[in-house]
Amino acid sequence: MTASYRARPRDPTARAMSQEKVCVLISGGLDSSVLACELAQNYGEVHPVFVRNGLVWESAELFWLARFLNAVHQPNIHPLKQLHFPMEDVYGRHWSTTGDQVPDARAPLDANYLPGRNLILLAKAAVYCALHRIPVIALGVLRSNPFPDSTPGFFRHCEQLLGQGLNSSLRIITPYAQLTKSDVVRRGRSWPLGLTFSCLAPVNRRHCGRCTKCAERREAFRRAGLPDPTDYAG
Numbered sequence: 154m155t156a157s158y159r160a161r162p163r164d165p166t167a168r169a170m171s172q173e174k175v176c177v178l179i180s181g182g183l184d185s186s187v188l189a190c191e192l193a194q195n196y197g198e199v200h201p202v203f204v205r206n207g208l209v210w211e212s213a214e215l216f217w218l219a220r221f222l223n224a225v226h227q228p229n230i231h232p233l234k235q236l237h238f239p240m241e242d243v244y245g246r247h248w249s250t251t252g253d254q255v256p257d258a259r260a261p262l263d264a265n266y267l268p269g270r271n272l273i274l275l276a277k278a279a280v281y282c283a284l285h286r287i288p289v290i291a292l293g294v295l296r297s298n299p300f301p302d303s304t305p306g307f308f309r310h311c312e313q314l315l316g317q318g319l320n321s322s323l324r325i326i327t328p329y330a331q332l333t334k335s336d337v338v339r340r341g342r343s344w345p346l347g348l349t350f351s352c353l354a355p356v357n358r359r360h361c362g363r364c365t366k367c368a369e370r371r372e373a374f375r376r377a378g379l380p381d382p383t384d385y386a387g
Contacts, residue, residue, distance in 0.1 A: 203234070
């Protein structure tokens with residue numbers, strides 16, 4: 154079987170509407186939420202998939218993600234599918250599972266690194282897609298992402314390996330790979346971005362305002378020249 158990997162389009166809205174299905178790995182953050190809405194303009198069916206790994210912020214993400222998807226009310230976005238791939242037994246007493254010593258706003262972006270994050274998400278989602286005849290998986294990876302499992306080479310090899318292992322024609326696309334988070338904010342300005350959630354240390358389902366993800370979010374709205382609708386606890 155020949156893999157169908159191809160160059161990632163810079164603009165997912167540049168293609169004609171098709172009846173093809175696409176799975177979007179969605180976290181409820183700015184990038185994946187806006188991507189789901191844009192994909193709904195291009196694909197006949199968008200299947201949002203959230204993979205639970207047992208991380209401390211997931212309950213808050215799901216709370217806001219449900220509200221975001223309900224608010225955008227795109228008829229071809231299917232109901233959210235939750236999959237489970239627990240990682241506490243591997244990560245152990247990591248800040249992502251305990252909430253202790255979460256990287257703060259002064260920490261570099263690579264302090265957010267979760268070993269094997271995209272490998273884990275893609276492995277679980279790919280099996281789901283193969284069983285439900287969904288030929289495309291989309292991720293909201295940005296240009297600034299510094300991690301080894303977010304490179305074009307990684308996605309190319311992953312696509313080939315998963316396609317071969319599942320005997321399925323599978324494509325992995327990262328339409329935002331040449332964009333910044335402020336680009337995404339500008340693209341998504343017509344959607345309820347205040348209902349997206351991207352925080353490592355939620356405070357009663359609110360953004361903490363102190364972690365690296367909150368700092369990145371604030372900066373994205375500032376650079377986009379748009380008011381930040383986020384409710385920060387601090």
